[in-house]
Amino acid sequence: MEVQLQIKMNEKLFLRNPEQTELGKKIIQHSIQLIYKNGFELFTFKKLAEDIGTTEAGIYRYFENKHRLLIYITAWYWGWLQYQVVFNTNNIKDPAVKLKKVIQLLATSVIDDDKTLHVNENLLHQIIIAEGSKAYLTKHVSEDNKEQLFKPYKDLCAVIADIILECNPRYKYPRSLASTIIEMAHFQNFFMNNLPSLTDFGKTKDELKVVSFLEDLVFSSIRKK
Amino acid sequence: MEVQLQIKMNEKLFLRNPEQTELGKKIIQHSIQLIYKNGFELFTFKKLAEDIGTTEAGIYRYFENKHRLLIYITAWYWGWLQYQVVFNTNNIKDPAVKLKKVIQLLATSVIDDDKTLHVNENLLHQIIIAEGSKAYLTKHVSEDNKEQLFKPYKDLCAVIADIILECNPRYKYPRSLASTIIEMAHFQNFFMNNLPSLTDFGKTKDELKVVSFLEDLVFSSIRKK
């Protein structure tokens, strides 16, 4: 049986839905490759168009600008990750085991998911680590937020916060702890590989140590009294 | 008695030392104001030059490009903050009290320091919250890091890690916890004000709650067992 996975995206993120056309899917596919390769600052619609073999104007029919495209692919990632979380924690009763699963999903590399042909989740994960925060670290966050552009991130945060509360209903900071887990899963990975002295894993560069650190951090916070 | 504070900066950060000339100081002063006002993306040397009343070419004599200028002002901030930490924790014996002081310095607003006339530390603190990570989230982090451009950040992280070890010499992740404190002090503040549902402080928008969250997080981690 072949299953195809579609993440439903907020309509305000694009001008024309990239999931629905060949060119649209190529835009997503190639922008992931290009941003992964050159970083978001050096990424332009001109380069993307050349890479695909279309024209700049063609890309602008799908996305208003490159920042919207970045929000789109990060939103896609958070949507996909929430699916992974729900799928992988299904039937697990112990909330602590669930939470460990979540940390592992956030902090370790991802295998390319065959259910989504035009998206390479492994590259996407790397992009989120290095470029993810640029999606919201802008002067227009609040307006973007009003348009619900960050809903997938916030939904994921809420799901994790709920698991935290299952572990300890009296814990006072479930949402802040959830966003801390998400951000630190990525930042500690980035630091480990690029600014190693900001972490304790510079020598081995082992993702599993980030997992151990986060588990230690999270469970000592929510378990005490 | 009047004391003037000078932060010694890495020579590779600039082409000409901005601390040593009038124009240089104006560049720092006005770039802080402009980045605060418009955000880093919309900040250009042209606008800066107009704001100061000089020419674009004049700015380029001091800084290679706007990204280097961002690294400069963030590096300046971390240098200044380390001075604040050392100054404010001097004579405190109890490492836990020290650590609380550090969290407070990181997570709460800053009063403009009269010892540095051309730098408004309060605005700078806001800039670090919203733009700070852009200094290192680039494809050329590693090269920049080899030139020691991030030393002040790493030094501060090391100072905090040492205080953590004073609290509990057997704690396994002092550096990662230190960078987590630094980053989360800023991100939780940003989230609280711009994406409130990612935190538990959206209603009150009270910095002191970020402090409480961080204290709870940190001390439950290092104190357990």
Place this chain on the structure above:
DNA sequence: TTTAAATGATAGTATTACTATCTCGTTAAA
């Protein structure tokens, strides 16, 4: 088969991110 939607091709503009050069006024060493 018609017709609308999607794409391709081309052109053009304002702004950004620089580089280069020449002048002029200060200052500080010869």
Place this chain on the structure above:
DNA sequence: TTTAACGAGATAGTAATACTATCATTTAAA
């Protein structure tokens, strides 16, 4: 006292970026 070095102002120019607009052509749905 001269002179040269330095900081700064003024002007010019270029390649790339971030778009917008228009028109022709192909493709796919009604």
